[in-house]
Amino acid sequence: MTAFDTSIERNAIEQHTAEPVNAASIRQPLYAPRRKIFPKRAEGTFRRFKWRVMLITLMIYYVTPWLRWDRGPHAPDQAVLVDMANRRFYFFFIEIWPQEFWLVAGLLVMAGFGLFLVTSAVGRAWCGYACPQTVWVDLFLVVERAIEGDRNARIKLDAGPYDARKLALRVSKHAIWLLIAVATGGAWIFYFADAPSLFVGLFTAQAAPIAYITIAVLTATTYVFGGLMREQVCTYVCPWPRIQAAMLDENSLTVTYNDWRGEPRSRHAKKVLAAGEAVGDCVDCNACVAVCPMGIDIRDGQQLECITCALCIDACDGVMDKLNRDRGLISYATLADYNQNMALATAGGTSAIDPKRIRGRDGRLLPGITNVRFTRIVRPRTMVYFAAWSLVGLALLYGLMTRDRLQVNVLHDRNPQYVLLSDGAIRNGYTVKLLNKIPEPRAVVISLEGLPDAAMSAVEINEPASRKLAVTLEPDRLRTLKIFVAQPAAAIASSIQSFRFVVEDLSSFEADSYTASFEAPQP
Amino acid sequence: MSEKEIDDVTGVATTGHEWDGIKELNNPLPRWWVWTFYATIVWAFAYTIAYPAWPLISSATGGMLGYSSRQDVRSALDAAEASKADYVAAVEAASVDDILTDDALRTFATAAGAAAYKVNCVQCHGSGATGSAGYPNLNDDSWLWGGKPEDIRLTIAHGIRFASDDMTRLSEMPPFADILSETEIGELAGHVASMSATPSTGAGADLYATNCAACHGDSGEGMVELGVPNLADAIWLYGASEEEIAAQIRAPRHGVMPAWQDRLGETTVKELAVYVHSLGGGQ
Numbered sequence: 001m002t003a004f005d006t007s008i009e010r011n012a013i014e015q016h017t018a019e020p021v022n023a024a025s026i027r028q029p030l031y032a033p034r035r036k037i038f039p040k041r042a043e044g045t046f047r048r049f050k051w052r053v054m055l056i057t058l059m060i061y062y063v064t065p066w067l068r069w070d071r072g073p074h075a076p077d078q079a080v081l082v083d084m085a086n087r088r089f090y091f092f093f094i095e096i097w098p099q100e101f102w103l104v105a106g107l108l109v110m111a112g113f114g115l116f117l118v119t120s121a122v123g124r125a126w127c128g129y130a131c132p133q134t135v136w137v138d139l140f141l142v143v144e145r146a147i148e149g150d151r152n153a154r155i156k157l158d159a160g161p162y163d164a165r166k167l168a169l170r171v172s173k174h175a176i177w178l179l180i181a182v183a184t185g186g187a188w189i190f191y192f193a194d195a196p197s198l199f200v201g202l203f204t205a206q207a208a209p210i211a212y213i214t215i216a217v218l219t220a221t222t223y224v225f226g227g228l229m230r231e232q233v234c235t236y237v238c239p240w241p242r243i244q245a246a247m248l249d250e251n252s253l254t255v256t257y258n259d260w261r262g263e264p265r266s267r268h269a270k271k272v273l274a275a276g277e278a279v280g281d282c283v284d285c286n287a288c289v290a291v292c293p294m295g296i297d298i299r300d301g302q303q304l305e306c307i308t309c310a311l312c313i314d315a316c317d318g319v320m321d322k323l324n325r326d327r328g329l330i331s332y333a334t335l336a337d338y339n340q341n342m343a344l345a346t347a348g349g350t351s352a353i354d355p356k357r358i359r360g361r362d363g364r365l366l367p368g369i370t371n372v373r374f375t376r377i378v379r380p381r382t383m384v385y386f387a388a389w390s391l392v393g394l395a396l397l398y399g400l401m402t403r404d405r406l407q408v409n410v411l412h413d414r415n416p417q418y419v420l421l422s423d424g425a426i427r428n429g430y431t432v433k434l435l436n437k438i439p440e441p442r443a444v445v446i447s448l449e450g451l452p453d454a455a456m457s458a459v460e461i462n463e464p465a466s467r468k469l470a471v472t473l474e475p476d477r478l479r480t481l482k483i484f485v486a487q488p489a490a491a492i493a494s495s496i497q498s499f500r501f502v503v504e505d506l507s508s509f510e511a512d513s514y515t516a517s518f519e520a521p522q523p
Numbered sequence: 524m525s526e527k528e529i530d531d532v533t534g535v536a537t538t539g540h541e542w543d544g545i546k547e548l549n550n551p552l553p554r555w556w557v558w559t560f561y562a563t564i565v566w567a568f569a570y571t572i573a574y575p576a577w578p579l580i581s582s583a584t585g586g587m588l589g590y591s592s593r594q595d596v597r598s599a600l601d602a603a604e605a606s607k608a609d610y611v612a613a614v615e616a617a618s619v620d621d622i623l624t625d626d627a628l629r630t631f632a633t634a635a636g637a638a639a640y641k642v643n644c645v646q647c648h649g650s651g652a653t654g655s656a657g658y659p660n661l662n663d664d665s666w667l668w669g670g671k672p673e674d675i676r677l678t679i680a681h682g683i684r685f686a687s688d689d690m691t692r693l694s695e696m697p698p699f700a701d702i703l704s705e706t707e708i709g710e711l712a713g714h715v716a717s718m719s720a721t722p723s724t725g726a727g728a729d730l731y732a733t734n735c736a737a738c739h740g741d742s743g744e745g746m747v748e749l750g751v752p753n754l755a756d757a758i759w760l761y762g763a764s765e766e767e768i769a770a771q772i773r774a775p776r777h778g779v780m781p782a783w784q785d786r787l788g789e790t791t792v793k794e795l796a797v798y799v800h801s802l803g804g805g806q
Contacts, residue, residue, distance in 0.1 A: 415651030419662040419803065422756035424719075427662075429803060459801045460626065484803045 013319055015267070016040070016151075018289035020297035022305055036158065037231060037295035039141060040151035040287075044314025053129045054138055062183075065190030069093070074475035075439035082192050088476070095476075097437060100403065106396040110389055117385035119247040121377040122332070123254040127240060128309035133233050136184070136226035137293060140177055147173045151290055177227040178219070185218030231294045234307055241304045248302075250335040251376045255308045257288075257299040257330050258338065260345035261365065263353045265299075278355050281329045287319050288312035288330055298330055326365050328372075337370040344368060406444070407435040408503040410514040417519045424489040426520040432458075432481045434503060436473035443506050444471050446483075450499030451518060453491035458483045471503075485518060492520045607631070611790055619672035619796045629797060636798025639791050643783065652802050657761060657778055662802045665758040668692050669747045670806035676796035680789075682782035683750070691782055694750045699734065700773040711735070712769035718743040718755045719763075 021035045067079035069092055076083065081090040089096040089104070096103055118125050127134060148154045148169050157166055189211045190198060201207040225233050234241065248254065262282035266272045269279045282299070289297045291311045296303060298312045316330040344366075345353045358366055413429035421427055436442050447468045448454055455465040459482040463469065473479050483501075497518040504511040527536045530548055540547040552560075571577060574586040610631040614622060622628045641650070647658045654660040659667065668678045681690040699708060707730055714727025715735075722728065722742070732741070735754075739745055743754035752760060760778075761771050784792050799805070 416653045416660075416662055419653075419660070420757055421663055421804075422665040422753065422758050424757040427803060429662075459803075460629075462624070482801065 013283060013285045013322060014287070016286035016290040018286040020289055020292075020300065021295040022303065023297060023300065034232060035295065037293070038151045038154045038158070039293045039295075039311075040290040040315075041145055042291040042311040042314045044317055046310035047314050050129060050138065050309065050311075054135050057130060057132075057135050058139070062187050065187065065195040071095075071439050074441070076194060078194055080191060081194075084192060094400065095437070095439070097435070103396060103400060106392055106399075110392050110396070113385055113389035113392065116247060117382060117389055119244060120249065120252055120385060121382050122308075123248060123252055124240070124244055124306070124308045127234065127307035128255075131307075133225060133238070134293075134307060134309065136180075136222060137230050139180060140226045140230075141293070143176045143180070144173055147176070174227070177223055181219040181222035181226070182215065184222040185215040188218050189214050231305070234294065235305050244304075249381065250339070251379055251381075253332045253334055253372070253374075253376065254302055255298060255306060255310055255313060255330065256302070256333040256335075256338055258328065258333065258341065259299065260338070260342040260353055261355065261358055261369075262299070262329050278353070280353065280355050281320070281323075281325055283319065283323065285319055287315040291315040325363070332372050334372075334376050336376070337373070340370050404510075404512055405437040406442070406503065406505055406510045406512050407437070408446070408501055408512050408514045409433040409435070410501055410516045412516060412519070418521070420521075421486065425486050426489065426492055426518075427484050427486040428518050428520075430483045430485065430501075430516060432483045432501060434471065434473055434479045434481065436475065436477055436479070439476045441475050442473040442508075444473060444503050445469065445506060446471060446481075446501060446503050448485065448499060449502050449513065451485070451487060451491070451497060454485050454487045454499070454518070456483050456485045487518065487520075489523075492523045495520055495522050607635075610635075614793055615790050617793075619676050619793055619800070622793065622797050623672055623800065629801075632794045632797040633801050635791070636794035636796070636801075639787065639795050640798055643787065644795070647780075652799070657776060659760060659778075660758070661799050662804055663758055664804040664806070665753060665756055666747065666804070666806070667745075667750045667752055667760075670800075670804055672796055672800050672805065674747075675799050675805070676793060678780070679795050679799070680782060680784035680792045683780040684777055685779060685782045688782035688785075692750055695777055696738070696775040698774045703730070703734070703772070708769050708772050709765070711772060712765045715743070715754050715768050715772075716763065716765045719757055722755075 021037060064080050065078065068077050069079035069090070070077055071090070075095070076090065078090065079092050081088075083090065087098050115126060144154070148157050157169065160166060186202070193211070198207055198211065202211065229237075259280070259282075261280060263280040264278055265282035265284045266279050267284045269283065272279050288299065289295075289312075291314070292298070293309060293311065294305045294307060296305045298306065310332070313328075313330045313332070317327045320327050320329055341358070342353075343349065345355070345358050347354070347357060358369060360366055410433075411431040413431070417428070419427045419429070432446065434444065434446075436444075445468055446456075448456060455467060456469065457463065457465040458469055458471075461469060461471065461481070465486065469481075469483070471479065471481065497520075498515060499518060500513045500515050502511060502513040528539065528546075529535070530537050530546065533548060536549045537546045538549045571584075572586070573588045574590050575583050576586065577584040610628065613628055614632055614635075617625070617628065622632050640648075640652070644652075648654050648661055649658070652661040659665075664670065666674065668674060668683070677690075678692060681688045681692065683692040684695075685691040699711075703711065707726075710725075710727040711730045711734070712727075714723050714725075714731050717723040717727075731739075731743075738749065738751045739754050740751075745751045745753035745755075759767070761767055761776060783795070787795070
């Protein structure tokens with residue numbers, strides 16, 4: 001007898017009655033109602049990691065709008081604020097105007113490449129750990145377990161009649177879900193207005209209707225997606241499961257059932273062994289199916305529904321520990337490693353899986369078995385994604401560091417293009433827009449560069465015509481001036497003359513210019 | 524239909540429809556779809572009761588909510604009026620000069636004036652206010668009746684040679700076809716055409732001094748008080764060529780502009796004056 005013949009009966013491994021929702025053997029008609037899933041609580045490395053990720057992501061979501069960041073008296077002091085009314089976006093030391101939205105577009109491109117990178121390296125890690133759908137479903141499941149109990153209790157409750165206890169449990173569960181949903185929707189709006197004053201306004205019925213509408217809509221979506229639809233959002237609504245097939249290759253880490261050591265599975269290893277047949281590590285306890293929030297059986301292989309949350313790894317590792325076998329019957333593995341191990345177990349595909357080929361006499365796995373190697377992540381494909389991701393990031397950083405905080409834009413009048421004055425001079429009109437993108441007032445000077453005989457005046461500034469105009473700019477605002485430039489007839493050399501409007505800050509010496517044209521009838 | 528045909532593969536009845544050997548299965552519609560469909564029917568009936576819907580002989584049912592799109596437009600217009608009431612009151616109280624020195628008020632009046640201009644003035648003065656022969660360009664710095672804010676306001680308010688307004692701008696140049704001979708008119712036109720550059724001397728200049736200088740001034744500077752055009756500048760309302768000038772001497776054309784005060788009200792006239800002044804030629 002080796003240590004290997006430890007069996008399910010002797011080690012009190014709980015046998016779960018769990019059927020995957022998507023098994024080919026029970027493929028359902030298209031219009032069948034949803035099969036309910038009652039995920040069992042899992043314990044282990046990945047579960048602990050997921051708790052931490054959940055804590056951090058929820059913290060980021062709820063705390064961020066309350067962080068303060070001093071920007072002086074002329075700008076809001078909220079660290080992260082999307083100010084729709086004034087069309088400004090604040091992110092700590094960064095302030096973005098609508099025309100700088102390309103920075104946000106760049107971030108989205110980075111998010112795209114980041115998703116490709118992560119998926120090709122470690123599979124759908126985003127889905128399994130960080131996606132809000134996953135995080136909130138996890139949160140809703142915590143509530144469900146706290147109130148209705150773990151898997152078996154919930155199955156029993158669900159099957160039972162609607163008595164007072166069931167009603168009380170269901171009502172309190174949904175009430176808490178709704179509370180979480182309201183808090184979720186409520187936290188969202190704080191990103192769009194001064195959080196403390198909006199908080200007070202919300203409870204004194206002073207907030208804008210859109211605030212209440214947003215909360216209502218997000219409460220509904222959170223409650224429906226997190227509480228009612230759950231895995232159906234991932235399977236039916238989200239496009240990512242369909243895209244993942246294009247992102248994964250033989251070197252991507254995915255949650256894998258290592259059937260090369262698990263099969264042939266048996267619930268009665270002792271008897272089967274006694275009968276002289278081969279037995280794999282899988283005791284068919286269904287723990288992996290019971291904990292799966294998607295309700296699938298990872299032993300059916302990589303599939304669309306799997307969000308790679310790795311809870312089945314935790315469940316299976318727990319069982320393997322009890323049985324005193326090596327962990328990793330279900331593990332993160334690449335297809336390449338898996339194929340190597342499978343070749344070992346089947347002698348290159350010449351026979352059925354034979355556990356003896358991969359185990360020593362002590363029941364431990366042979367050293368020839370390939371385990372998870374994280375160096376697999378570094379390969380040309382991921383390098384290309386990483387390079388693209390970094391390039392976009394560097395370009396954004398460069399753009400952010402070198403962007404102008406004082407800008408001038410000029411529009412030439414279209415009608416009339418030029419005006420003949422009584423002394424024969426020609427005048428052109430321009431709409432000059434001065435953008436002061438810092439939250440401080442500025443004193444600037446606009447001057448003409450070129451057209452040596454020209455002079456300008458502005459409708460808004462009551463000064464005699466000259467080549468320089470002193471202008472004050474409000475903090476963080478755009479100022480529009482109607483500027484007229486006139487040239488004596490003798491100075492008109494051609495029908496279009498190029499010149500520049502130069503704007504310069506008197507104290508910081510920041511400057512910007514705009515090349516405009518002076519139009520005149522053919523001289 | 525005769526007998527139900529059951530599809531072998533799916534075990535579902537077919538509809539009996541067949542295209543190129545492909546048969547349509549008679550699957551039930553998805554429940555969410557069916558219920559949404561029923562809901563839309565209920566909604567449609569409720570809608571026709573709540574809102575104007577069913578056509579009658581000469582009108583339609585009014586709907587229980589009393590909705591009317593005309594009322595909507597009216598209240599939207601009222602709301603727009605109400606939202607600018609403060610500014611309108613301020614414009615009403617201020618003089619055109621005051622409006623021009625107040626940034627906020629000037630911005631408002633310019634926008635309001637631009638809107639009124641597009642409705643009432645573009646027909647003659649053009650969308651860019653550039654005018655055309657006989658219709659003054661409002662962008663330039665040449666003003667027949669003065670380019671100060673108050674001058675412009677008066678012109679808009681009471682019009683030019685507009686018979687039914689007592690305060691209208693009034694002046695007329697006599698036709699010289701009967702007073703001067705064709706030759707003289709030619710000589711005179713030649714002199715007038717030269718005035719904006721180097722005035723000529725000789726017969727034309729003498730004719731000018733005798734017949735024209737009383738109103739147009741010794742050097743052709745004109746007279747704003749009477750709307751007498753400046754003949755020494757580069758701007759010619761009826762054309763700069765000698766023929767055009769001669770035609771104007773023979774039988775002058777006189778433009779007429781309506782008085783707008785009674786039609787648009789004092790406030791809008793002020794706003795128009797601010798807008799015209801801001802076009803660049805205002806003094």
